Amino acid sequence: MELSVAQWLLVVCLVAFPLLYEWSVSFKYFCKMAFYNGWILTLAILAIPICAVRGRNVENMKVLQFMLLHIKYLYGIKIEVRGWENFNIKEPYVVVSNHQSSLDLLGMMEILPSRCVPIAKRELMYAGTAGLACWLAGVIFINRKKTDDAISVMTEAAETMLKEDVRVWVFPEGTRNHSGSLLPFKRGAFHLAVKAQVPVIPVVMSSYKDFYCKKERKFTTGKCTVRILPGVHTKGLSSDDVPELADRVRGMMLEAFSQMSSERPGKGPGGVH
Numbered sequence: 001m002e003l004s005v006a007q008w009l010l011v012v013c014l015v016a017f018p019l020l021y022e023w024s025v026s027f028k029y030f031c032k033m034a035f036y037n038g039w040i041l042t043l044a045i046l047a048i049p050i051c052a053v054r055g056r057n058v059e060n061m062k063v064l065q066f067m068l069l070h071i072k073y074l075y076g077i078k079i080e081v082r083g084w085e086n087f088n089i090k091e092p093y094v095v096v097s098n099h100q101s102s103l104d105l106l107g108m109m110e111i112l113p114s115r116c117v118p119i120a121k122r123e124l125m126y127a128g129t130a131g132l133a134c135w136l137a138g139v140i141f142i143n144r145k146k147t148d149d150a151i152s153v154m155t156e157a158a159e160t161m162l163k164e165d166v167r168v169w170v171f172p173e174g175t176r177n178h179s180g181s182l183l184p185f186k187r188g189a190f191h192l193a194v195k196a197q198v199p200v201i202p203v204v205m206s207s208y209k210d211f212y213c214k215k216e217r218k219f220t221t222g223k224c225t226v227r228i229l230p231g232v233h234t235k236g237l238s239s240d241d242v243p244e245l246a247d248r249v250r251g252m253m254l255e256a257f258s259q260m261s262s263e264r265p266g267k268g269p270g271g272v273h
């Protein structure tokens with residue numbers, strides 16, 4: 001039996017792909033990231049009609065959460081959560097967390113409280129099917145290039161939180177940061193909490209460096225610890241208190257982050273036993 005050129009090409013690809021995948025760390029990284037984004041875009045196609053039934057509604061976030069929860073198993077990422085009790089607050093609150101990479105979505109979906117929507121950059125709204133799914137789930141989009149617009153959207157969010165019993169999740173670093181520390185915090189999340197007079201609940205995801213590094217193009221299996229810290233109350237605070245509040249919360253998060261980073265896998269609490 002003679003193989004055509006196309007069939008030969010197919011055979012070569014089928015042999016070369018797994019070999020390259022195992023031999024080249026970078027190739028593996030690109031494949032895993034491409035599949036991550038592609039899979040989310042595909043899942044969104046399924047999520048859109050389900051969410052569309054309710055229209056734009058924060059309850060749709062549960063649909064996205066449910067559909068994204070399995071991804072950690074596909075990638076062999078073990079997520080350990082500590083401090084669940086700190087979410088036991090009935091009133092609305094603002095969650096602030098560190099932002100290392102788009103993989104944060106996995107940790108976020110692991111613990112996302114009910115009726116909680118993230119604040120995201122406006123560009124995400126144009127990310128095809130994922131953008132539409134986010135819009136249907138009530139994600140709040142801000143234009144980072146227009147400070148006044150972003151502030152007015154967040155001020156409106158403070159009213160919505162109280163009127164419609166909604167919680168908001170903000171990444172106060174304002175951008176992804178994989179430097180192994182925390183960037184200075186932007187103050188929007190804290191103005192939001194003070195305006196609504198609701199607590200701020202800090203969440204810290206441990207460093208991904210053991211299993212993921214964009215610079216080194218490394219992406220293996222691994223473990224991440226997510227810590228929910230005790231809420232910080234804002235009752236009675238005014239906008240003058242925001243800088244101190246932001247610094248205090250950043251200090252708490254930095255301490256937790258450093259502590260978690262010094263716990264190596266296999267040693268101490270949170271290690272693989």
Ligand SMILES: CCCCCC/C=C\CCCCCCCCCC(=O)SCCNC(=O)CCNC(=O)[C@H](O)C(C)(C)COP(=O)(O)OP(=O)(O)OC[C@H]1O[C@@H](n2cnc3c(N)ncnc32)[C@H](O)[C@@H]1OP(=O)(O)O
Nearest residue numbers: 043044067120121130133147150154174186187188189191
């Ligand atoms: C099943 C399939 C599913 C498919 C889809 C699934 C996908 C996803 C599911 C959903 C999950 C989505 C998750 C998405 C995560 C995306 C994360 C991001 O996009 S992070 C980037 C966006 N977020 C942020 O930027 C938040 C933090 N930023 C801020 O808080 C900023 O302050 C700002 C954006 C409000 C303004 O920034 P900037 O223009 O840089 O200006 P600043 O210097 O920060 O502020 C200027 C002064 O204004 C004061 N300020 C800020 N906010 C307020 C306010 N609300 N009220 C009053 N004043 C405010 C600020 O304090 C500054 O004044 P100063 O005197 O200097 O303190």
Ligand SMILES: CCCCCCCC/C=C\CCCCCCCC(=O)OC[C@@H](O)COP(=O)(O)O
Nearest residue numbers: 037040041101102105126127128130174175176
């Ligand atoms: C037809 C159009 C196709 C568009 C294709 C877009 C591909 C994107 C595919 C899937 C979306 C995955 C959703 C991941 C959500 C996480 C978002 C995220 O982490 O955004 C980064 C943002 O916080 C900070 O951005 P910068 O670090 O400032 O930058």
